[in-house]
Amino acid sequence: MSMVEALGRIQSIEASLQQLAERPVPASSGSVTPVSSSSFASALNSALGTADASAPVDMSRMLAAAGSTTSATAPAAPVATGGGATGDAVVAAAKKYIGVPYVWGGTNPAVGMDCSGFVQRVFKDLGVDLPRVVSDQMHKGSPVASLAEARAGDLLVSYGGEHISIYLGNGKAIDAPVPGQTIQIRDAWEKYSNLTSIRRIVPSGGD
Incomplete structure (x- = not known):
């Protein structure tokens, strides 16, 4: 009671x-x-x-x-570290969801996911707890100064926190773009538009 x-x-x-x-x-x-x-x-x-x-x-x-x-x-909620997860592991986990449709507010890969739901799911697969929305995700981990210093597995936040993707290295990123499209690998377009911040959640992978 x-x-x-x-x-x-x-x-x-x-x-x-x-x-x-x-x-x-x-x-x-x-x-x-x-x-x-x-x-x-x-x-x-x-x-x-x-x-x-x-x-x-x-x-x-x-x-x-x-x-x-x-x-x-009540104990404070612990922040999971992923137990040795690396940027390369993030990339591998993210690629499993290529082709899943974009669904606004979605967190279930069987139905569809939006950009932040996709990011949360990928890190959850690796034992890393991230918040649900971009505005909170963009404050986790440690900051990366520029795209030139970004490594595989880093998070690319754009448009002031309106969108988030996972950097793959070599100028490529993976994300859930917009309604009507699916999770896909494409050029890290943030470098051509409004890149707000870059966050490193786990140790970096390869370039």
């Missing part, structure tokens, strides 16, 4: 106790004593460490406490 569900359950129980407290207790009930909602709230606040145990239950305080506990105990 989640914290929100638990708090909802507490509120439901408190309401039920309020109804029971207002109902007369039959003589045959023996030693059974009704519990008032205020007693319940008092005990709950006391358990939470509230100075005034008679104060109303502070649900926002409970949620804030639950949130701080979650953030304090």
Whole structure:
């Protein structure tokens, strides 16, 4: 049960106790004593460490406490390194998807992928976790100063983060271009247009 569900359950129980407290207790009930909602709230606040145990239950305080506990105990998501993956391995993994159609928002090679979905899939195949969209992918890894220094497996980001491809070396790149086309190898056209950045995610491969 989640914290929100638990708090909802507490509120439901408190309401039920309020109804029971207002109902007369039959003589045959023996030693059974009704519990008032205020007693319940008092005990709950006391358990939470509230100075005034008679104060109303502070649900926002409970949620804030639950949130701080979650953030304090949840481990940071590790960034996978690929366990020895290289630029050459990136190239080999990328070429497996040649011919897959471009589908905007696509991440499934059985249906189609867009440019960033393709890049994410290739690196995932090698055990490297990358974000889903170009605007996040373009900040991963280390920067490469120029296309002349790019190596196989590097990411080429263009148009301010609107497109991304994988450099193959020798002036070639592979990407999911536009609707109506398929993942393909072509000239690294970014060098003729708006090359925004180059990122190296894994150790470089050959030229």
